[in-house]
Amino acid sequence: MKVAIIGGTGFVGTNIARHLIDAGHRPRLLVRPGSEQKVARPEHCDIVLGDVADPAALDRCLEGSDAVIYLIGILREFPSRGITFDALQRVGVEDTIAAAKRQGVDRFVLMSANGVHVEGTPYQRSKALAEAALKASGLRWTIFRPSVIFGDPDGRMEFCSQLKKDIIDSPMPAPLFYSGLIPKNAGGFELAPVHIDDVAAAFVLALTESRTESQTYSLCGPQRLSWKAILTTIAAASGKTKLMSPAPAMAIKATAGLLDRYPWFPISRDQIKMLMEGNVCFENDSFARLGLTPTPFGVDQLGYLNR
Missing domain, CATH: 3.90.25 (UDP-galactose 4-epimerase; domain 1)
Structure with missing residues (x-):
């Protein structure tokens, strides 16, 4: 399966790409120019240079893909530098949904965050609105809401x-x-810290398990x-x-x-x-529902x- 990843060079994205490769899939990564060296195992990936704010770049990344995973998230925003929660965590998702429809990609897996809600902080609100947009998109969707994620960062932030x-x-x-x-x-x-390998395993499983469609999973450690x-x-x-x-x-x-x-x-x-x-997680059964420990x-x- 060819899987487009938006946000594939950070801590979470790199590990999900590795798990996809190990499972026999081919990641297709949207990578900002100058960040090519951040791609893990590039010989097993397709690299598309571009920015999430560019519809043409999104189209190139999703073209020919079987599914798309959206992972872009930031912990702090700096509006003076054009880095905002709304742009990257809501608008980026909405633009990727539009690109998926243009390219005929009907499987969409989104990384949100545990505890998001529209009345929360700007971070929480942007994530919650992105979830709502995906649920209303008509695509076959799955949403994962991890708690804080830990694991070997391999030089990235963790x-x-x-x-x-x-x-x-x-x-x-x-x-x-x-x-x-x-x-x-x-x-x-x-x-409830959750290990990066468990998060990545959940994403990979969702791509081939139809029972995960139209489901939201809160991912917390034990x-x-x-x-x-x-x-x-x-x-x-x-x-x-x-x-x-x-x-x-x-x-x-x-x-x-x-x-x-x-x-x-x-x-x-x-x-x-x-x-x-x-x-x-107040209903901490997501890993059990997925068949993972x-x-x-x-x-x-x-x-x-x-x-």
Whole structure:
């Protein structure tokens, strides 16, 4: 099967492309000029140079494809540089849907995110609107909503390696965020980290299993872990112990309000808000429905942090 991938050179896209190749499929990647070196196993891929904002490039990428996977997502937007959630996470999806219809590609798999809703942050809203557009498209669709994704990043940005760089390796105490004025249950909000190989396996399975059509799957790992427990595990995997200290979310948000326009500042106001909401699956049966067993989060799975 020839599978067009929009967003195939990042952490998730690279791993999905590898899994597709291993399963006997041929990825067809839309790649921005100058990013060709980011393609994993290029000898097994078709590379189409272009940008997601260019309809002609989308047509070239989807031409002759049997299915399309849309993976583009950003954690922060920088409007002054033309990088926005709406452009990349909603408009890009809508434009790819239009290209799929022009090219006769009726199978569309979308990576959304766990917990998105239209009344949420701009990140969550753009993802939710993209889901709605795909559901209304008339195409054969599947939507995956992963929690935070971990796994060997191979030089790309990834959840645990980013936390190691920004928090564990920092000389400052690790922040245990809490709401309000009193540090009650600081760092107690929960996440459900999911391994990249499990996410990639779900995408590959969806392409050949008709039972996944018109289905939305929330992909969470098998554990609900507190922020504090996650930081402790990352520190242990890095061969370190880490001092941790309660940090009022209000104060961090105020600081971010002044500085999150700059790429060097490590976190935005909305990222703090979404982090404090937690990121777990309340109906955690998606992997069982898919017939897959998710990988637990622990020191043994984080050996890549020492490389």
